Each structure stands twice: as C-alpha cells, then as structure tokens.
Amino acid sequence: MTERNAQWGDLLRRANRGEAAAYARFLTEVVPVIRNIARARSPHGADEVEDIVQEVLLALHAKRHTWRESDPVTPWLYAIVRYKTADAARKRRAGGGRQVPIDDLADVLPDDTAGEVTAAGDLTRLLGEIDDRSAGIVRAVGVEGQSAGEVGARLGMSEGAVRVAYHRALQRLRDKAGAVGTGQAKQPRPAKVDERLE
Amino acid sequence: MNTDDLIAGLARDPAPATGTGPEKRLLPVLLAGLAVTLALFFLVLGPRPDLMAALSDPLIAAKTLMPLLLGVLALILSLRAARPAAPFGLPGTLIWAVPAAAAALFVLAFMTTVPPARLPAFIGHSIPICLPAIPLLSLPMLAGLITALRRGAPVHPARCGALAGLAAAGLATAIYSTFCIEDSPLFYAVWYTAGIGIASALGAILGARWLNW
Numbered sequence: 001m002t003e004r005n006a007q008w009g010d011l012l013r014r015a016n017r018g019e020a021a022a023y024a025r026f027l028t029e030v031v032p033v034i035r036n037i038a039r040a041r042s043p044h045g046a047d048e049v050e051d052i053v054q055e056v057l058l059a060l061h062a063k064r065h066t067w068r069e070s071d072p073v074t075p076w077l078y079a080i081v082r083y084k085t086a087d088a089a090r091k092r093r094a095g096g097g098r099q100v101p102i103d104d105l106a107d108v109l110p111d112d113t114a115g116e117v118t119a120a121g122d123l124t125r126l127l128g129e130i131d132d133r134s135a136g137i138v139r140a141v142g143v144e145g146q147s148a149g150e151v152g153a154r155l156g157m158s159e160g161a162v163r164v165a166y167h168r169a170l171q172r173l174r175d176k177a178g179a180v181g182t183g184q185a186k187q188p189r190p191a192k193v194d195e196r197l198e
Numbered sequence: 199m200n201t202d203d204l205i206a207g208l209a210r211d212p213a214p215a216t217g218t219g220p221e222k223r224l225l226p227v228l229l230a231g232l233a234v235t236l237a238l239f240f241l242v243l244g245p246r247p248d249l250m251a252a253l254s255d256p257l258i259a260a261k262t263l264m265p266l267l268l269g270v271l272a273l274i275l276s277l278r279a280a281r282p283a284a285p286f287g288l289p290g291t292l293i294w295a296v297p298a299a300a301a302a303l304f305v306l307a308f309m310t311t312v313p314p315a316r317l318p319a320f321i322g323h324s325i326p327i328c329l330p331a332i333p334l335l336s337l338p339m340l341a342g343l344i345t346a347l348r349r350g351a352p353v354h355p356a357r358c359g360a361l362a363g364l365a366a367a368g369l370a371t372a373i374y375s376t377f378c379i380e381d382s383p384l385f386y387a388v389w390y391t392a393g394i395g396i397a398s399a400l401g402a403i404l405g406a407r408w409l410n411w
Contacts, residue, residue: 079282160211
C-alpha cells in the first residue's frame with residue numbers, strides 16, 4: 001500500500017511536470033482499482049462500469065492539479081474515485097436506469113434505412129440543444145468519422161482536449177436523450193453510442 | 199471509445215499549468231469581494247464615531263477579533279476542503295476556540311450583568327439590522343470564494359461551501375462590528391453567531407449547487 005502510494009506519487013509528480021509516459025502509466029495502473037470500485041457500485045453490467053471508469057479518468061485528469069506533492073496520493077485518488085462513482089451512480093438512478101436511448105451514430109446517418117430517420121431527427125434536435133462547438137465535435141468525430149487529431153487541428157485544440165470534449169458532449173446527449181426518452185410513448189431502441197475515436 | 203484510447207488521449211494533453219489551484223485564484227477574488235463589502239459598509243453603515251476608544255476595551259475588541267480569527271481559519275479550511283482527502287489539521291482544531299470563547303464570554307457577561315439588565319442587553323436595539331447585515335455583507339466575498347473554490351475538487355461540496363460562507367461571514371462580521379454599538383456579549387455572542395450561521399447555511403446551499411464537479 002505504501003509502496004503503491006510511493007510509486008503512484010512518483011508517477012503523478014512526473015506527470016504533472018509534463019512527462020506524458022509517466023502520466024499514461026499512472027492512469028493505466030489506477031484503472032483496475034477504479035474498475036473494481038465502479039463494479040461494486042453498478043449492477044448494470046460491463047458497459048456501465050466502463051462508462052464510470054472513463055468518467056473517473058476524466059475527473060482525475062481535470063483535477064490532477066489539486067494533488068499536492070507533499071500529500072500521499074492514494075487517499076487523494078480514492079477520494080476522487082469515491083466521489084465520482086457515487087456521482088455517476090446517482091446520475092444513472094436519476095436518469096431512470098440509464099439505458100442510453102441514442103442509437104448508434106452510424107445508424108442515424110440520413111441515408112440509412114427509413115426506420116432510422118426519426119432517430120436522425122432526434123440526433124439533430126439533440127445536437128441543437130448543446131453548444132455549437134460540442135455539437136460540431138460530435139458531428140465531426142462521431143458522424144463523419146474524422147480523427148480527434150484532425151478536428152483538434154481545425155479547432156485549435158489539443159487531441160486530448162477534443163477527446164475530452166467529445167466524451168463530455170456524448171455524456172450530455174445521453175442525459176438529454178434520457179430526459180426526453182422517459183416522457184415518450186415510443187422509446188427509441190436503446191443502444192450504446194458507438195464511440196469511434198481512431 | 200475504449201478506456202486505453204482515452205488514457206492515451208489524456209496523456210497527450212500538456213501538463214496542468216502551475217498555479218491553477220484555488221489558492222492562486224483566491225486572493226484577487228477575495229479582495230474584489232472585500233472591496234464591494236467595504237463599499238457597501240461605508241455607504242450604508244459606516245464605523246461608529248467612538249471606534250478607537252471602544253476597541254481599547256478588550257470585551258469590545260473581542261467582537262471584532264473573534265470573527266476575524268474565525269474568518270481566517272475558515273478560509274484556510276475551505277481551501278483544504280477543496281482538495282480531496284486533504285486533512286484539516288491544526289486550523290480544524292483551532293477554529294473551535296472561537297465558539298468556545300464566544301460561549302465563555304456569554305456566560306461571563308450573564309454572571310456580571312445585574313438580572314434586570316440581562317434581557318435588555320440580550321435583545322438590544324439592532325437585531326433587525328444585525329441579522330440581515332451580516333449575511334448581506336458576506337455575500338460579495340462568498341461569491342468570490344465560491345468562484346475560486348470551483349478550481350478545486352471538493353468531495354463534500356456543501357461542506358466546502360459552508361466553510362466558504364463561514365470565512366466570508368467571519369470577515370464581514372469583523373467589519374460590521376465596527377458599526378455596531380451593542381457591546382454586551384449577551385447581544386453579540388448570540389446575534390452575530392446567528393448572522394454567521396445564516397451566511398454559512400447560504401454557503402452550504404451555494405456549495406451544493408456550484409461546487410459540484
């Protein structure tokens with residue numbers, strides 16, 4: 001435990017000074033721990049666990065500056081993991097089971113079968129409800145299949161920032177679709193959003 | 199997107215800029231809030247005419263110094279609450295000295311005030327000013343603190359917000375106390391505490407709403 005603390009502390013210290021390799025290793029090593037905690041909290045299967053794991057990773061990423069090098073890293077890490085897993089579980093409960101009613105983005109391209117046209121309309125409407133920049137990123141990455149690097153170059157964002165923005169935008173679309181979907185008589189087929197980065 | 203891809207993407211981001219924590223943001227926003235509070239104070243209330251003479255009485259100075267100490271300690275604690283798993287440490291213990299001292303002063307004043315004078319001293323004449331003024335003077339600083347603390351990662355947002363409310367209220371009460379001429383602890387130990395409590399509750403509500411992440 002203390003050995004792990006020292007090792008992760010060292011990795012995160014180097015990561016916060018700009019060592020990408022140390023950061024990647026830190027994140028890779030903490031993922032199994034996050035996954036275990038997320039699994040204990042979510043009865044709905046592997047997809048949901050992975051969603052939570054990714055939300056926690058994004059939170060760690062956004063808040064990595066709140067760790068002080070003089071503090072032990074594991075309590076800091078676990079506090080964030082607990083907070084975000086509880087948060088994610090709460091959101092899912094609030095969202096009514098959280099089966100995601102957004103169809104595979106590939107299926108909702110307008111030239112697909114007639115049955116999907118409503119879904120395409122739904123997507124267009126949902127994209128209209130989030131900010132233009134995020135909607136643009138979802139269209140470019142999710143629908144048109146551009147890489148995060150291309151989109152980033154066009155928008156003047158780092159590749160990582162595009163991934164984060166894409167992920168966040170999908171999360172918001174799911175939330176919105178969930179909020180609308182519960183009020184509809186005919187629910188769209190629940191399906192996972194195809195996340196097609198690279 | 200699979201998790202390994204996400205990690206690869208995150209690792210490619212540049213390192214966080216140094217000085218993005220709540221501490222660095224704190225001073226400018228706190229000073230801005232303080233400036234608004236002081237402007238409000240001087241426009242609407244203003245210090246009592248005999249301030250200097252009054253402050254030489256330790257019992258009167260206490261009503262300015264105790265909330266000041268409370269505010270400074272709560273400020274430190276709110277910053278610690280904004281870092282996951284950061285211990286409260288010494289300030290977390292010291293801060294209890296303030297309510298303890300206020301309670302002690304109240305008991306002391308109760309015993310040294312002749313019975314017929316107790317109720318008038320307790321009720322005073324300015325509750326309708328004191329009670330709203332303390333939360334209102336806290337608000338500008340509280341707003342500033344909340345914006346700064348959003349840079350942190352409080353795992354108990356309401357608690358962090360309450361501490362921010364306590365910090366803002368402590369400083370606001372120290373300022374308010376230079377206007378207030380109710381000098382008996384029978385008054386200020388109760389009604390200042392009530393005003394500070396209202397501001398902290400407000401901080402907790404704002405924290406739950408705005409310090410989520």
